[in-house]
Amino acid sequence: MELLSFSVILLLASTNTVVRAQWTNERNLTVVEANQYLDNHTQLFQPPRIINVGDGIYCAFGYSLSNMIMIEGTTGILIIDTLDSADWATFVYKEFRKITSKPLMGIVVTHFHSDHFQGNNPLLEDAKNNGWSVNVYAHSSTAKIVAENEFTLPIRGLRSARQFGEYLSDQEKTNDGIGIDYKPSSKLVMKPLKVTHTYNERATFTVAGITFDLIHTPGETEDQTTVWIPSKRAVFPGDNIYQAFPNLYTIRGSPYRNVKHWYESLDITRNLGADYMVPSHTLPVLGKENVFNILTSYRDAVKFVYDQTFRYMNLFYEPDEIVEKVRLPQSLEKHPYLLEFYGSLDWSVRSVYNGHLGWFDADPANLNPLTKKQRAKKLTSIITIATMLKEARKSLDLSKDNLRSTGSHLNNELQWALELSKMVLDANPSTANELENATLIYREALRARASSTLSAVGRNYYLTCAIESEFGIKRIGPSNTLRYIFREIRSEVGIMMEYPLRFKAEFCDDKRPMSFLFDFTDSGNVYKYTIRNCVVDLEINPNQQGAPFDLKATMEFALWRGIVVGDTYIFSLGVQAKMKLEGQGPRWKNVLYLYKILHLMDRSGFLNDAW
Template identity: 40%
Template sequence: MKKPYLLILLVMLSACSDSGDDQNREIDLVVLEDLIEHTKEFEKRVYSFENGLHIAVGYGIANSIMVEGVDGNIIIDASDSVAEAEEVYSHFRKINSNPISAIIYTHNHGDHTFGAAYYYNLNEEKPMVIAHESTSHYVERIMGILNPIISKRSSRMFGTELPSDEVINVGIGPYLGVSQSPIGYIKPTVTFGDELKINISGIEIELYHAPGETNDQLFVWLPKQKALMPGDNIYRTFPNLYTIRGTPHRDVKSWIRSLDHMRTLKPEYLLPSHTKPLSGSDVMETLTIYRDAIQYVHDQTIRLMNKGYSADEISNLIELPSEVSQSPFVREFYGTIRWSVKSIFNGYLGWFDGNVSNLDPLSSKDYAERLVMLSGSEEDLFLALKQAVESKDMQWALQLSDSLLTLNYKNDSTKELRQEAIQYIGDRATNPNKRNYFLSSANELNDDYQAQPLLPQTSELLSEVSIDMFFDILSVRLNSEKTIGMKKRVCFDFDSGVIKTITLRNGIAEISSKNANCDIQISTSEQVFKEALAGVRNPIMSVASGEIDTGGKRTEFLAFLSNFSD
């Protein structure tokens, strides 16, 4: 039973504001008690079962699973870095030191794929790397055109730039370690569409496409052992039907169908890719509760949508029924019902909520100027911000600071107050995603803040991704203002035989495979070009040395590349 005095326990932390003044951060530990308790879910341990299944929990954000075969072992999900994979395997090989026959990715996320190179390179004979046929596409999507924004938002959500004592946990694991050591992604060598039944080292394995948290998600079924590896379609927290770091829309109905497919198999062992394993009668009961929670949120959202409610209104109305909410598997330590409702609404109807006020609203600047007119002056608006912070009305303070920053009024003082509001909300958030996102955002307002790369580029990593991805990146990085009135075509002849052409016109970069009417002809290797674009090697030196052969048009080619930078 909790001690009564815990109800008034306050931890006083000292934090420095931009101005260098100390400000006290009062953190009610009781508010965070459940989140702190949830950390026990990730205590480092290898759970072993008599049927040759072993699952490593707590060595990183995601679990790794080893299945013992006759003459080789199978790894399901490979951790988020080479270092984590090595630590996990130091325990696995004490159990069984047979070579690795196969690596299975349950989906594309880096915490399941970026440690694969460690296992892949253990022996001269390389293991199969098995995944859904779309997994490579989604890996390259994250590493490609959306990398800057996804990396930034992921870093905030997982708190990768926060001091370690600020990160209680990340909801589905202790921390995200992808930025802390080298990563080693290996492109799948065996892929499938709907299902794959295969014998690996004497183990009968069935793989099924199971869209849910990702579109490429699969689950692993071992019929003899009656063991289910569901990937990220279930873990001990409410699911991330929407993630605040940003991903493609997650089809909730497909997620439910995938869970129902799992239920038809009547598994006796559940080894998820996050949080602890389950066995016995708890497995079917948990799968049922989980899918029911998802369906409840989906169906009630649609019901209220059809009654004309907005996403914001619905998000404040829906709560799980008590018979479902009592399950520890639907506590909101990762996804939340409010965020899920808004994603479901947007997935069906798009961004417009139906309210004509929101179809073509005032710009942020126009709105701020009118807010000033209502309050009397910019100084009055600033005083309202100060009052909001003093009275702990922190969400209102954030929204007022948005308008003041738009107007560039007392930016330094406004940022200090904004930082205090963000910090206050983050300190009290019991959802790790929200907590880490807020505390990271507050940290970014410090004068000495310097962003750290979430995914450091290496030659080994670049060799595993297609050259197509790099041309997609160039297309979306074109600074159109630099190319007004410009028409130019540059053709690339790679050592692999691949031909690519970039045609600049009308403020866009068309990518094609036509090698004709070229203003500049480039000859180089795919790897050199990838490394030059990724900053692993100096592009100017690569051109000067002839590794990138420009046909005598070095200056012209470098000027061409400058159009793809801000």
């Protein structure tokens, strides 16, 4: 284990700044410069180490995407955030145990992102084995948001894999912007977040001889918690600040991140007057003036994006036009905490617009737009595919010529090549030659865009899409891991709540309401579904007295789960199966009705080998 002290942290922080050449806007970066900036940023996280921040505060840095922080009190230790996997949390916890053997008495989860609590379970299990009682603290909404997030797991999982470059080789990937790498557990685990102590806006707690405040500071997430330890003058702001431009919008997708709330929360944080700031990503910051100045610049950048986007919104500018208008002042653009390694100014502007005005940009031509495929078909009917591919290749070659002469790509030309080639692919060209040429240009444009992109996650996304194309993946779809998740990980309630979200309304008879119940003998829970106008409502443990139903199925939950994921075929179940069906008369009618219920559930990702 390598312990780094206060003076070494300052040296690292200053080195990370001075190794950079004079900063210029990303649009003018050469490919070599973009690579050098990202390589320098990667060096920030290497080697992984335990940093002795001071006054009993230790930060495990560079082991995975996020930090794990230990505060040593008089009678025990308090942990803030537990990384993105049980594997790495266990490893880091053993490193912490080389510093102190005091009992673990508290864990603070700063917010619902999985890279901040996936390591809770091994720490809690170790504490249980040692006979220690551990408090788990979080905002009152955090556990609920974790549970609700299960329902977007398929699409977020696939988009996150692109954002974090999970399929990229070590040669292709640099870093993940706010950490060296996202490292989920070798075996996926999705257990409910168990919290023992919650708060709403602000509360004071004492554990292990440490008195600390938990402050609700919505920013990157609405449940974000800032930890403040007055006796140490130490603040732990979670994900509201890190050494990269803030991720005001994440390309993996999320609900709107309220930018106004974010800068207001940074005001709360900077006015605490901390001597130490230990974020949950990137390096700790030390010194009252240094902490305040960094927080101020970060806050000002966030507010600048918000204010200037609003300015142009109210002048009736469209999103594309606002993106061209909003540019950070040089004092912020050059700041080492505001380089676009993670978030992007352009993405942020679009997010503020969409967050306050929605998807419609006020142009009537976009009120009911054609689909991508319809537009592509229309264009290729008046402009030949050969002409479109010729123009795409021309733009790509112009950018490559500029790269050879100046070291820089022409991003507008690359973007045009990318859009034209994608449009041809959307039109589904009829000849093999056109398809091959469009695909090659598309891949080449993606890789060229990646090479001139400073954002690590933007680069990862471009490169991953290029790899998907090279593997013949035309459209992302449910992963095979989804079947494993439903079979091994998802809770009973979580699986039963999926039915309305997976209901195949196109096969529903809107003139025939349905009502059916599942009574699980192993858990004692009853789930009642009512379908009306092809809308499914679910009641859990309803009052059943006198309530009519079309079918009631009594069985163990494990049996129904096996049927849902395709392990068990309904019609192969004999009369000896531990499943009681009632409501339709003869057993064969009940079985057919149960099959109808199952058929109305979209089980894509369970029953096929789609990527």
